Amino acid sequence: MNSREPLAIRIASRGVQAFFLLGLLLVWFVATNVWHISTILLPNPLNVWQQLIDVVRSGEFVGDLRITLTEFASAFTIAVALGVTVGYSISRSRYLIKVFEPLFSAIYAIPIILFLPLYVMIWGLGPPSKIALGATIGFFPIVLNTISGFGSVDRTLTSAARSMGASDMQMFWHVLLPAALPIVLAGLRMGFTVALLSVIGSETIAALAGLGHRIVNLAENMEMARMFAYIVFVVAIVAVLNVALTMIEAYARWQ
Amino acid sequence: MAVTHPHARTAIVRTEAPLKRWFLRHPGAMRGLVIALLLLIWEFAARFLLDSDFISPPSVVLMSLGTLFATPGVPKALGLALYEIAIGFALAAVIGAGIGLAVGLSRFAHRSFMPIILLLYGLPQVTILPIFVLLFGIGAASKIAFGVSHGMFPIMISVAAGVQKINPVLRTSARSMGASRAQILYHVIFPHAVPSFFTGLRLGMTGVLLGVLLAELYVSTAGIGFFTSLFTQNLEPTRLIGLVAMLAVIAVVLNEIVRRAELHYGRWRA
Numbered sequence: 001m002n003s004r005e006p007l008a009i010r011i012a013s014r015g016v017q018a019f020f021l022l023g024l025l026l027v028w029f030v031a032t033n034v035w036h037i038s039t040i041l042l043p044n045p046l047n048v049w050q051q052l053i054d055v056v057r058s059g060e061f062v063g064d065l066r067i068t069l070t071e072f073a074s075a076f077t078i079a080v081a082l083g084v085t086v087g088y089s090i091s092r093s094r095y096l097i098k099v100f101e102p103l104f105s106a107i108y109a110i111p112i113i114l115f116l117p118l119y120v121m122i123w124g125l126g127p128p129s130k131i132a133l134g135a136t137i138g139f140f141p142i143v144l145n146t147i148s149g150f151g152s153v154d155r156t157l158t159s160a161a162r163s164m165g166a167s168d169m170q171m172f173w174h175v176l177l178p179a180a181l182p183i184v185l186a187g188l189r190m191g192f193t194v195a196l197l198s199v200i201g202s203e204t205i206a207a208l209a210g211l212g213h214r215i216v217n218l219a220e221n222m223e224m225a226r227m228f229a230y231i232v233f234v235v236a237i238v239a240v241l242n243v244a245l246t247m248i249e250a251y252a253r254w255q
Numbered sequence: 256m257a258v259t260h261p262h263a264r265t266a267i268v269r270t271e272a273p274l275k276r277w278f279l280r281h282p283g284a285m286r287g288l289v290i291a292l293l294l295l296i297w298e299f300a301a302r303f304l305l306d307s308d309f310i311s312p313p314s315v316v317l318m319s320l321g322t323l324f325a326t327p328g329v330p331k332a333l334g335l336a337l338y339e340i341a342i343g344f345a346l347a348a349v350i351g352a353g354i355g356l357a358v359g360l361s362r363f364a365h366r367s368f369m370p371i372i373l374l375l376y377g378l379p380q381v382t383i384l385p386i387f388v389l390l391f392g393i394g395a396a397s398k399i400a401f402g403v404s405h406g407m408f409p410i411m412i413s414v415a416a417g418v419q420k421i422n423p424v425l426r427t428s429a430r431s432m433g434a435s436r437a438q439i440l441y442h443v444i445f446p447h448a449v450p451s452f453f454t455g456l457r458l459g460m461t462g463v464l465l466g467v468l469l470a471e472l473y474v475s476t477a478g479i480g481f482f483t484s485l486f487t488q489n490l491e492p493t494r495l496i497g498l499v500a501m502l503a504v505i506a507v508v509l510n511e512i513v514r515r516a517e518l519h520y521g522r523w524r525a
Contacts (some may be wrong), residue, residue, distance in 0.1 A: 009363065009366070010366075012363070012367075013363060013366040013367040016367035016368070017367055017368075017370060017371060020367075020368075020371055021371070040389075041389070041390065095279060095282060095285075098282035099282045099285045099286050099289065100286070100289075102283075102286065103286055103289065103290070106507070109461070109506070109507060109510045109511075110503045110506050110507060111461070111464045111465045111468050111506055113465065113468055113469055113472065114468060114472075114499050114502050114503055114506070115499065116472060117472065117483035117484070117486070117487055117495055117499065118492075118495060118496065118499060120487055121309055121486075121487045121490070121492060121495060122309050122310065196379075197379055197381055200379060200381055200382065201381040201384075201469060204381055204382075204384055204385070204469075204473060205469070205472045205473050205480075206472075206484075212381070212382070215382060215385060216385050219385035219386070219388075219389060220385075227385070227386075231382045231383060231386075234379065234382045235378060235379060235382065238379045242377075
């Protein structure tokens with residue numbers, strides 16, 4: 001963070017981090033190979049690595065990955081479309097903000113994963129219930145941030161633009177959007193994360209296919225090494241999606 | 256004048272009907288009206304438009320709460336979930352505050368371990384839910400553990416950030432006036448860490464609720480998850496909605512308690 005810190009301290013703290021992560025791997029290796037902890041509790045890391053290579057090489061993951069990503073993409077699209085439209089419409093009136101903002105915040109405080117059994121009852125075990133849940137969970141951070149982004153644009157800016165004769169379109173593109181964008185983007189980012197996690201989570205709880213369902217299936221069959229391999233795989237996918245999002249976000253801000 | 260004036264709208268409002276004016280002055284009443292309207296739409300749709308096998312009107316759900324609580328095992332499952340949330344929250348608070356203090360007190364520890372904590376916090380924990388159940392069984396232990404693993408990170412990060420932000424002048428002057436390490440900790444660090452600790456508690460409560468409920472729903476052979484899958488399979492929307500509503504009420508009440516506590520204990524700093 002701070003470039004004024006002595007180089008030795010920076011190297012030392014990096015060293016501690018590397019040592020900690022390596023130590024964790026080493027403990028894992030020793031626990032399975034030397035202390036012979038039951039492989040049902042903790043599979044051998046080398047074994048997990050082999051399984052991971054096998055999962056990627058065989059292309060077995062493609063079907064589950066496609067389902068999970070399709071569910072997530074649909075859920076996120078719905079959440080963004082609804083969240084931004086509803087949020088923007090409400091943000092145009094101080095009165096509507098006062099009416100709806102506390103309502104959305106209150107619902108956002110409920111762990112919405114609770115609705116999953118209802119959604120499964122209405123839409124079944126397939127993708128629609130996951131899409132509905134992801135869209136519901138993703139909607140709230142997006143709508144709340146859109147309201148606060150567009151609702152908190154400085155009034156001097158808007159009245160100055162108005163008095164200089166800006167049209168509604170000009171007002172939106174040159175005044176409102178640039179001022180609101182950072183907060184709206186932060187909301188989209190939160191919505192992205194929670195929608196992705198809730199899709200994977202609902203696959204874990206009740207589903208017929210998808211990456212979350214695959215992990216549960218392997219756990220029930222006690223194929224621990226392969227399950228760990230899939231967990232590593234899902235973590236990697238989530239990380240890749242996050243990096244992609246960060247790049248898109250940086251591009252949008254730069255624009 | 257009244258037409259071109261920028262505050263023309265307020266001038267018009269004054270001439271509106273008194274009822275509308277009252278609603279404009281009381282946004283909370285309008286919010287209540289919106290909620291009532293949504294409930295009415297739900298009631299109407301469930302009674303006349305939708306299949307009663309899959310959805311029940313809110314009035315029926317409310318009237319049948321008695322039969323929900325009369326279902327053998329449901330009150331016990333709700334009580335157990337509350338117990339798991341309480342224990343999980345307490346453990347998350349102790350572990351989170353302990354590690355947060357340890358990491359926040361030393362600059363070196365903060366630099367070294369904060370990235371690791373943020374990395375772990377960023378991992379999608381829901382993928383390892385089956386491991387928790389395999390390790391800790393289908394009882395309360397796995398749900399408490401999963402709640403703790405969700406709740407401790409926000410507390411840790413918040414406490415560490417709060418301790419780091421304490422003005423170094425305070426610590427230095429306390430030491431130069433001859434305060435011992437324990438005295439500095441007790442009289443300087445703790446009071447200044449209180450507001451961020453309560454902010455962490457509020458975020459941690461959200462995490463604990465999510466973790467415990469995820470695990471509860473995942474384990475379909477016992478607890479809440481058993482009843483949600485039972486009601487789903489038997490097409491009993493009334494009892495299912497009732498059970499979900501009860502859990503939502505528990506979550507709202509617990510969130511509100513920690514939010515009030517945060518407001519109360521965070522105030523002195525402002």
